[in-house]
Amino acid sequence: MFNDENRTICAISSPAGMGAIAIVRLSGENSIKIASKLLSNKDKFFSLEHGKMLYTQIFGEDGKILDDVLLVKFIAPNSFTGENTVEIYCHGSEYIQSQIIITLINYGASVAKPGEFSFQAFFNSRIDLSQTEALADLISSSSRESHRLAINQMKGHISSEIAELREKMLELVALMELELDFGEEDVEFADRTKLSEITLELIERTSLLISSYKYGNAIKSGIPVAIVGEPNVGKSTLLNALLKDERAIVSHIPGTTRDTIEENLIIEGLKFRFIDTAGIRNSDDLVEKMGVKRTFENIEKSQVILLTIDANIVDSQTFEFISSIKSKINDDQYLLILLNKSDTVNNLNDEVFTKLADTISVSAKTRFNLDKLEQKLINWVKSLKTSESDLIITSSRQLELFQNINISLVRAKEGIDKGLSGDFVSQDLREAMYMLGEITGHITNDDVLGAIFSKFCIGK
Ligand SMILES: Nc1nc2c(ncn2[C@@H]2O[C@H](COP(=O)(O)OP(=O)(O)OP(=O)(O)O)[C@@H](O)[C@H]2O)c(=O)[nH]1
Ligand SMILES: [Mg+2]
Structure with missing residues (x-):
């Protein structure tokens, strides 16, 4: 796939844009020779030991100073790619970075293709394919x-x-x-x-x-958690409370959230992707209908469904609603019923709910039991782990x-x-x-x- 394995490749290995320092990497048989052309005192670089750094000035083809840099030399096969490698730590200016690359190309290096350094590491048996995938992870x-x-x-x-x-x-x-x-x-x-x-x-x-x-x-992709329920039950308030940020608009008007809002949150080292959704109801409003369609799509895609109920408004319709959501959930998904606004209800009886699914009383407003909610999410993720083995x-x-x-x-x-x-x-x-x-x-x-x-x- 990278047809000419003998070439010496170069690329900027730090992220695009400007930072204090940028890293240009060269790999291939001729990388030490090519990099040495940037220096006036080549001998110092040639005699530099493997894995050691040299602080030096580098020059463009016109002989003018390009930058003060640090150079590291790795001698084959003891480098990431298994080939001779040079890393150049220059100042972060995009101009300096591109000038170094252009000069290296003029001295005989080729621009690396995406993933080519890792491919060389694989090709030279420094890492196997499963380790390459782990490197991307x-x-x-x-x-x-x-x-x-x-x-x-x-x-x-x-x-x-x-x-x-x-x-x-x-x-x-x-x-x-x-x-x-x-x-x-x-x-x-x-x-x-x-x-x-x-x-x-x-x-x-x-x-x-x-x-x-x-x-x-x-663990790798983050666990998608959909916050769903009828309008006005406090879904957006809950998202904000979990994020500790006023991310979503909250109002007493049912149908406030129209589109889905997704935010990542790391709890105890695990990544969750919380998705606030439009409240589910029949509506003639075209935009609201589209929003509700997205809610159902998210119920299907998510691994955890936080079915939010307003604990003040519990009647026969509430149970019909819960059943209709339950019918859309498969065995691999985790359904958790949240009896929200519990701060406004006395002696809340959650027994009927616990028969339907795992249930907790919470208050998005006062943050009551949100720690318990987080713990339930963590426990569920841990339950996916089928053995203690790593x-x-x-x-x-x-x-x-x-x-x-x-x-x-x-x-x-x-x-x-x-x-x-x-x-x-x-x-x-x-x-x-x-x-x-x-x-x-x-x-x-x-x-x-x-x-x-x-x-x-x-x-x-
Ligand atoms: N007392 C109390 N009020 C709450 C609680 N959570 C939300 N509310 C209030 O309930 C109303 C609706 O809250 P939202 O978070 O906008 O509800 P929602 O479920 O996102 O509503 P839609 O976006 O319309 O589907 C707001 O006035 C909130 O302040 C709570 O735990 N206790
Ligand atoms: Mg909302």
């Missing part, structure tokens, strides 16, 4: 837990689990194929019960990875492959148990091993690589 991580998962995956938690799974599969294949080789002779083979047990262990381990995705994905996958690509591996393993086990011939069984096992290779990138194709590396921007 790490760069975009916005909460403590998403950061933790990305770091774990970067460290190779999943890669070493895959290596172990692969080794066990290889062992099984060898035993199955041994049966084939000596099929006609009276040779004592590995006991099939034992083989079945090993396959079962593999099935269990891949199942654990598959079930970890629900939690992993929630082997958690966050990529849908990996999920799909593990699901298919699991299917092949189940088939292999059935074959073993039914006493099928070794070649049938080993075919399923080989298929599973092939897919494991696809996860780490040991076996791969350009489409997969393209999809993964295009998620990075230039300079990464």
Whole structure:
């Protein structure tokens, strides 16, 4: 996908725009030679040790000073990309950044394509494909837990689990194929019960990875929480109270919120995406109707539904309303009924509600029980975690492959148990091993690589 692997690439690796400092990165066999052309005292740079910094002036092609910079030199293979690499820490001016890039190109470097530095790291086996995906997650991580998962995956938690799974599969294949080789002779083979047990262990381990995705994905993308209910029940007040900000317009007029309003909030290191919605009612107003349609779309898309009720107005219609919302929610979603405005109600009886769904009394106005609400949200997210293990996958690509591996393993086990011939069984096992290779990138194709590396921007 990056066809000419021998080129020396350069790019600005810090964010676009102006900051105090910017970083230009060069990677490739000639990067040290090319970078040295920016200096008047090249010897000092050539003799600089690996991983050390040099404070120096750099010059343009016209011999005029470009900037005072810090240069770091990494000598292959001990760099992120596995190639000779130079990083230039210059002042943040966009002019300086672009002049450095232009000068480097004139000295023989090429502009890096999006994700090309990471691709080189993968190409030179510095990281495998699952770690590359974790790197993308790490760069975009916005909460403590998403950061933790990305770091774990970067460290190779999943890669070493895959290596172990692969080794066990290889062992099984060898035993199955041994049966084939000596099929006609009276040779004592590995006991099939034992083989079945090993396959079962593999099935269990891949199942654990598959079930970890629900939690992993929630952490990576943030948990969408829709605040829904009839008009005027206090949905927007609740959003504002949670955010501790007057984000949404609040008024006593029913139908105030017309469009959805989405804001992120990190609670105890977990990212939630709270969505305030238009109050649900039948209306002739075209705009309000469109708003209500969006509310229903958000009920479908969200993982948590905060069904807000005005505790002052509870009648038979309220229960019909709750039932109609419940009918739109599936088993994977969490429905929590909030009896709001509890500050204005005495002796609120929530028993009838708790029969319908998890319920708490709150007051968006006085903040009563909002801490309890937050705790319920956290507990629900934690309940998605199916084991204490830190082997958690966050990529849908990996999920799909593990699901298919699991299917092949189940088939292999059935074959073993039914006493099928070794070649049938080993075919399923080989298929599973092939897919494991696809996860780490040991076996791969350009489409997969393209999809993964295009998620990075230039300079990464
Ligand atoms: N006493 C009391 N009043 C509240 C509480 N929450 C909201 N209110 C009031 O209820 C009215 C409606 O509040 P909103 O937050 O605009 O209600 P909403 O559900 O967003 O309404 P729509 O956008 O029209 O669907 C406002 O006058 C709020 O001040 C509460 O907990 N206690
Ligand atoms: Mg509102």
